[in-house]
Amino acid sequence: MKIAIGADEAGFTLKECIKAFLQDQQADVTDFGLMDGTQAIDYPDVGFAVAEEIAKGKFERGILICGTGIGMTITADKVPGIRAALCHDTYSAERAVRSNNAQVLTMGARVIGSELAKHIVRAWLDATFDQGNSARKVQKIMDGERRHHATDGYQPETNSCSLPQNQKG
Template identity: 45%
Template sequence: MIGIGSDHGGYELKQEIMGYLNAKGYEYRDFGCYECEACDYPEYGKAVAEAVVSGECEKGIIICGTGIGISIAANKVPGIRAALCTDCFTAEATRLHNDANILALGGRVVGAGLAIKIVETFLNTEFSNDERHINRIRKIEG
């Protein structure tokens, strides 16, 4: 199960991504927002992050206007490694090296076509399990 959430700035891109997830048969839960009316990104970033940490969702996708604020909010939840990605290379690298469990995107930064390719890369790339990366993640988690 994938958790997905956005504020108003990411709402339209979230709709595009959910269409992709539906077409590919992914199970997901939409944590909001549910319309384009102005709202606060921290509540949606934290909701997805808490679902990932609890195990309700395996991974998450969060979207705000830039992806910055919502990723900061999600990363406040212990155990979350949310990565803001603007291309497929960073999406692949963050899964391989950081075992990122949440993908953050900017709805006003990345177009739908590229965003879907980033999502696909993120969801289909496994963590490398290299000892050096495991050690680095331990240092991040303190």
């Protein structure tokens, strides 16, 4: 299986552990993250790089790691066709694939340890998509995604990170 992996500096150590684990399992792993834990990189840069390559069909699955896993999940899920799942337990990792056909697993290096992360990765890799009712629901997600990404003149607010006027200060 071809797997893309990446992390920001907060997830570097866990990424290296998971990368070694995958290589021991004979997975074909390509690293999109930092090669040195002393550097800094913004998680969206790594998250988009991995998710876009998966969306193009160059990799079957991807693993993204940051401090909490939340930023990487949000980033990867912005790429059309990608379903990223934040998992900090094996049951969720299995269900992410079986029920949602998630191609990207995200984890938080500040939330879980390396041994649990390995078990989560194994559960996620071993799972297969159930089809049936799950396929119908995933298709609805994909259809909704196409509707929302259609060229309709929508432009996101440019200053979307500011607080509403009554919440400032």
